[in-house]
Amino acid sequence: MSEAVEANPIHANGPRRSATIYDIAAAAGVSHQSVSRYMRGMDMRESTKTKIEKALETLSYRPNLTARALITGRSHRIGALTHEINQYGPSLIIQGATTAARQAGYLLDVVSLDMGNVDELNEALTQLLQYDIAGILAFTSTDSARTVFESTEFDVPVLIASEEDDFAPGEHLESSGIGAVVAHLVSLGHRRILHIAGPETWSAARNRLRTFEAALEHHNLQAAGIVHGDWSARSGYETISALAAKSLPTAIVAANDQMALGAIHALAKRGLQVPEDISVTGVDDTPEAPYFTPSLTTVRLDFRAQGREAVSSLLAAIEPTAPQESTRPAPELIIRDSSGPLRN
Structure with missing residues (x-):
């Protein structure tokens, strides 16, 4: 036969x-x-x-x-746990991972869940481990989810794909491009720069904050303020709306484009113009960023490459001879209309 x-x-x-x-x-x-x-x-x-x-x-x-x-005699299915798949970054990471798995001859079974719900995480892991899978790929951004994964024993190779933030004092992770954003704003004359950070329980948010602070220190500056949002446009709007007039900076560095959008709307409600009165920048370069009013200065990140790297690293544990994904492209500063010279 x-x-x-x-x-x-x-x-x-x-x-x-x-x-x-x-x-x-x-x-x-x-x-x-x-x-x-x-x-x-x-x-x-x-x-x-x-x-x-x-x-x-x-x-x-x-x-x-x-x-x-x-x-x-070996499974060619990989279980992938992720969250907020409707968001720009996570959705592209999964796209990159799915493509990389398929090209390597594997099928990626994606399970989207609430990473803050420990019971849901445990249930998803239990269900996945009932199937014949070659490995598990866990895309996690929160501390609670990472704790669950690290405390679980697996019978198959596992890769926990999340940003590390256990660096020595003085070190910072420049994977977000925020250092380039700060340098751009400083070159335009800005000295009072505020940061809208992401949730404190997210390692990515902590890393972007640390990068922001390190960049300011490099330019002998101090932050004009640090406020925390939850990655949504609403949180960016609310944090800037709540600022006293005397606390307003000359430039805002938001940790993602959505919070930057909310900040721009809040400033408009206060009768302020961007960038004439206050410059605003973001991170991610979402498809909508060029169509903000004004178009958004931001950082372009290769999320698909992150997904490919994660699959490549997991396959190295499954198949030691599997080819490795090359290093992802460096963040790229995209200068648009939302950043401008400091007004005298």
Whole structure:
């Protein structure tokens, strides 16, 4: 009996059928034994491997993960736990992870849940571990979720994908580009700069705050204020609305674009113009950022690369010979209309 693989060959006058290793071998001009060895991940000549991969592409081959698991004795499903998948950053991270897993021959089973609900986390983990999975990818941003993952024993490889913030005094993590934002504002003459930070229980928010403070120290400045939001536009609006007039800065660095949007609206309600009276910047470069009024100066981050890196690191534990994802691109400062020179 020949081995079958799922494919999508085009048949003008008949139904679609799955390709066999004989079909692939014929298209590649190699033996069916070579195709079988390729499917098992065995070593072979690079020229033979190239021919087979070209044939698979021609036949629109899609790997049958169930059949592959029977052949190799190893699952090709990865469980992924995430949260706030409706938000810009987390959604792109999952997109990058899903693509990377698929390209490596794995299926990513995504479970979106409330990371602040410990019971829900435990229930999701229990359900995932009932299935035959190759590993677990946990995208976590909160302290409580990380604690749950770190205190759970797993029978499969696990990667907890979250920002670290246990740095030595004086160190800071410049993965958000906030240092470049501060340098940009200082170059425009600003000295009274306020930061709208994210939730204190999020490591990413703490890192962005520490980067902001370190950047100010580098320029021999002190913060004009630090207020905390919850990443939403509403929280950005409320924090700036609550400031006394005498506490208003000349520039605002929001930890994400949504809070920057709320800040711009709050300033408009107070009769202030951006950037003529106060400059406002964000982080993330969401698709809407160029269409803010005014368009938002922000930092472009490669969230998809974060997802690819996470999958690559997990696959290194599952398959030590798996290729590793290269370092993600550096943050890119995108200067638009919401930042301008300090008015004398």
